[in-house]
Amino acid sequence: MSFSLSHILKQLPLEDTSNYRRLNKVLFKELNRTCIVIDDDPTGNQTVYDIPLLTSWDLETLIDEFKKETPVFFLLTNSRSLSQKKSSEVYQEISRNILEASKLINRAFTIISRSDSTLRGHFSEIDVIKNTLNFNDAITVFIPVMFEGNRVTVNDVHYISDGDDLLPVNETPFSQDHTFAYSKANLKEWIEEKTSGKISASDVFSLPIKTVRSKNTAWLSEQIKALKSGTFCISNALNYYDLDKITQALLLAEKSNKRIVYRTSSSFVPSYIGLEPKPLLTSEKIINSDGQTGGLTIVGSYVSKSSEQLNYTLNYYNENDIIEVNVETILKEDADLYLASIITKIDESIARGNDVIVYTSRKLITGKNADSNIDIASKVSDALVALVKGIGVYPKYILAKGGITSHDLALKGLGMKRSKVLGQIEPGVPVWEMGKETKFPKLLYIVFPGNVGNKKSLLTITQKLS
Secondary structure (H helix, E strand, O other): OOHHHHHHHHHHOOOOOOOOHHHHHHHHHHHEEEEEEEEOOOOOOOOOOEEEEEEOHHHHHHHHHHHOOOOOEEEEOOOOOOOOHHHHHHHHHHHHHHHHHHHHOOEEEEEEEOOOOOOOOOHHHHHHHHHHHHOOOOOEEEEEEHHHHHHEOOOOOEEEEEEEEEEHHHHHHHHHHOOOEEEEEEEEHHHHHHHHOOOOOOHOOEEHHHHHHOHHHHHHHHHHHHHOOOOOEEOOOHHHHHHHHHHHHHHHHOOOOOOOOOOOOOHOOOOOHHHOOOOOOOHHHOOOOOOOOOOOOOOOOOOHHHHHHHHHHHHHOOHHOOOOOOOHHHHHOOOOOHHHHHHHHHHHHOOOOEEEEEEEEEOOOOOOOHHHHHHHHHHHHHHHHHHHHOOOOOOOOEEEHHHHHHHHHHHOOOOEEEEEEEEEEOOEEEEOOOOOOOOOOOEEEEEEEOOOOOOOOOHHHHHHHH
16 A cells, blocks of 8 residues: 655654754764674665775774774675575674673774665564574564655655655565564554564654654653663654754764664665765766776576666677576586586677676576575575676776675685775665675675665666766
């Protein structure tokens, strides 16, 4: 059942909140701590710029960031591609190392557990973080809005907006995810569902839109500070004005020593650190006009939006520069020769200056359970990694479509350890500059989330880069 966005907005007048973001920047600086965004896939930096992205979280790496007093950095875990057991092990390791590094350097920190705005991911990661860091006195603030992808929350229900229509996320294909399926769009009920009743919907505190817009930040902050240890808190927000105001109340609460752990999507991060908006990147600013090679686009995501974008884009490519990777073939034992032939074709095309698009066959192959589905996805991703590791021609760019795909290609295919997000080429689509340690130093790497954009977005970006 969908609702009208304009009808809701007419009932909820919006005050002028243009100063909240700037004051958030001041408050964050006054906290004098490092914000660590533990990201369950590589797409959470889709709203920020000039911020480090790390794929390692060993003690030495974290000590180095604390010594430099890095204000904010991302740890890219790709835990959404892992089983819950493996995800918990990764988050325990990260949390232990953060805690030890913090003590050794005497540097305070805030944790944002960044996850998907369509509610897919291991919600258990929050418990792991709090338990390992001894943050059991903390409240958990859950804000999954992501305006760049039209994800909003009102009346405690999480929606995807399509023009003027609001569609509850449990009525979208995302809720039928073969690993992270759910039945509730009301966030209170969703938390109860995901915690198997450990957290009751009736015990979850929420900040309604009307309250956010009618009360000042000092009042809102007092409500947050009054919450008991262990309480889960959600907030409704329809745009950055709402979110920036809510975030300011949270920063004020933290300044008064209220311990908070955040589980959010990507819109929250710039609001929390007070990062001013930046215009979309243009090809003139990022593409080397002297380059002679073509670009490489790799589509691994299977969500319906990715397939729609892929099918639309293929109509505009030369058939000689389109390569389908047959999933059934790469799942067989003797797939090496098949992949080698694809590598040769990629090298030949981009060396001629042609832009190439590589995609996995669209027939979804599933296993008997969630773990076997993850195993299949891992093998497919490994095949795409082998393609990137195998190419010998420096491409003009690499665009990776899909969270798991983009993480594995960057880490395993290119050998990334630390890179920088330059900004966004389209709303919600970040551009990275690969570090000097990678296979192709300084390479432009575009991370295109599977669930972002309209059917023309992939074509728009590839044409902008051509």
